[in-house]
Amino acid sequence: MTEYDEGKVKNTENIVCDLCDLPLEPAKTVLTYMRSTFATILLRCPKCKQCYFPEDLALGQAVEVESTLEEK
Numbered sequence: 001m002t003e004y005d006e007g008k009v010k011n012t013e014n015i016v017c018d019l020c021d022l023p024l025e026p027a028k029t030v031l032t033y034m035r036s037t038f039a040t041i042l043l044r045c046p047k048c049k050q051c052y053f054p055e056d057l058a059l060g061q062a063v064e065v066e067s068t069l070e071e072k
Helices: 057-058 061-071
Strands: 002-005 008-010 025-033 035-046
Touching: 008 035, 057 061
Parallel strands: none
Antiparallel strands: 002 008, 025 035
């Protein structure tokens, strides 16, 4: 499982990029939704920069942020 601890992300499942076949590394990533921008740490391919957005994050914190922004 990918671990989230105070902004520290670890690739404990040894997830690799489908395109580049390289292990994903934690990297600062900027996300944008409804004209709001958020900086976070996600696993990302060091070559092609494609990010891995894990299911627990998508169904947890991301849903909360989405709901908050849509209420405004």
